[in-house]
Amino acid sequence: MQKLLLLTVSFVIIGIGAYGGGLVTVPLMQHELVEIRNFLSMEEMSRIVAIAQITPGPISVNAATFVGYRVCGLGGALLTSAVVVLPAILILSGLSHIQERMAANPHLLRVRRGLRAGILSLLLFATWSYGRGVVTAFPELVIAIAAFLILTLFEKKVHPLAVIAGAGLVGILIF
Amino acid sequence: MNSSKHDDPSASGRGKRVSYVSLFFTFFRLGLMTFGGGFAMAAVLRHEIVLKRRWLTERDFIDTLSIATSIPGAIAVNLAFLEGRRLRGLPGGFTAAAGTMCPSVLTILLIVRFVAPYFDHPVIAAFLKGCAVAVAGQIAFAALSFARRLRRNWQNITVCGTGLIILGMGLHPFWAVATTTLLGYLIMRKRMMPYDSTEAEEIK
Numbered sequence A: 001m002q003k004l005l006l007l008t009v010s011f012v013i014i015g016i017g018a019y020g021g022g023l024v025t026v027p028l029m030q031h032e033l034v035e036i037r038n039f040l041s042m043e044e045m046s047r048i049v050a051i052a053q054i055t056p057g058p059i060s061v062n063a064a065t066f067v068g069y070r071v072c073g074l075g076g077a078l079l080t081s082a083v084v085v086l087p088a089i090l091i092l093s094g095l096s097h098i099q100e101r102m103a104a105n106p107h108l109l110r111v112r113r114g115l116r117a118g119i120l121s122l123l124l125f126a127t128w129s130y131g132r133g134v135v136t137a138f139p140e141l142v143i144a145i146a147a148f149l150i151l152t153l154f155e156k157k158v159h160p161l162a163v164i165a166g167a168g169l170v171g172i173l174i175f
Numbered sequence B: 001m002n003s004s005k006h007d008d009p010s011a012s013g014r015g016k017r018v019s020y021v022s023l024f025f026t027f028f029r030l031g032l033m034t035f036g037g038g039f040a041m042a043a044v045l046r047h048e049i050v051l052k053r054r055w056l057t058e059r060d061f062i063d064t065l066s067i068a069t070s071i072p073g074a075i076a077v078n079l080a081f082l083e084g085r086r087l088r089g090l091p092g093g094f095t096a097a098a099g100t101m102c103p104s105v106l107t108i109l110l111i112v113r114f115v116a117p118y119f120d121h122p123v124i125a126a127f128l129k130g131c132a133v134a135v136a137g138q139i140a141f142a143a144l145s146f147a148r149r150l151r152r153n154w155q156n157i158t159v160c161g162t163g164l165i166i167l168g169m170g171l172h173p174f175w176a177v178a179t180t181t182l183l184g185y186l187i188m189r190k191r192m193m194p195y196d197s198t199e200a201e202e203i204k
Helices: A002-017 A022-036 A042-054 A059-094 A096-102 A106-134 A138-153 A160-174 B002-006 B020-032 B038-052 B058-070 B075-118 B122-149 B154-168 B173-187 B199-203
Strands: none
Touching: A002 A022, A002 A059, A002 B173, A022 A042, A022 A059, A022 A106, A022 B122, A022 B173, A042 A059, A042 A106, A042 A160, A042 B075, A042 B122, A059 B075, A106 A138, A106 B058, A106 B122, A106 B154, A106 B173, A138 A160, A138 B122, A160 B122, B020 B038, B020 B075, B038 B058, B038 B075, B058 B075, B154 B173
16 A cells, blocks of 8 residues: 555656656656666566557556556556646646647746756666666667667658567567 | 636637547547657647647647647647647546547556566567667667757756756756756746747647
């Protein structure tokens, strides 16, 4: 029960912090779930991230469902999945009456600008901290760099899903 | 939820009235297609809802997209909630958000129930390891695309550097988000710099 409560708190924090969605969630999850709370090992987390990237849906929701189920079964999965989107839904519900003007609000524009540079720092940090967690040998480094190069050089021509799944198939051959 | 009284009644009546069932399943289908994050879905959503079904105008869509990306959380879910609310008020928002999340939650439940017991099977473990390693490259790519959209001015560099220092000290990433937001708000002035291009502009 206490575990479920801690899990709920963790996913509220992940839900609030994951601005810009997607991969920004990874460093937050790694810190919350692996480093502070020990809900997952680094290997388990990297598997969840891998699965999240090859299944539909946002990483944060995928991870919440997965970890919730692991810790507390079906009920836990539904609870954490709801909790991870709750902060955003609450903010959006409260903002409705100023919705029309919000996009052009100068204060909001300044907040967004700051956040965008902040998010860049999070992604750079995640490249290092997540990368260090999963890349432990030379062949892994080659796959990671190859994925980066393919995504960069063939941007908009190759779907990221194909790159990730392709790397999985390469993994079957060499690991 | 007391916020329902804030809803502009005209907002839910724009265009034709969409049933909850059709709202749910439209967003269910969109949720199924959200491989590769919120922006991938935003493009599909625009195609389905603005161009094909004409539930919303282009203007509505761009407004909601910029709000969905200004708020923390998964962009796909935020966007679904906002579009759903425009169409059918608050219950519509929840219907659309639930529709978007369902495929993802169901897929993971099936995987955690039926595939997870075999995670340590050599072939599955090797496949997942390959994928997980490639995600490291994908994060680096996300950082690069983000950096390319930002202007190289002292404000952006200061904010990003501060974030890196906080993260490098091992503090919670949440503090990096909070501090950079505040710092950015304080040092970025509207007149001082032209816009950094946003994702919303790129989708158009």
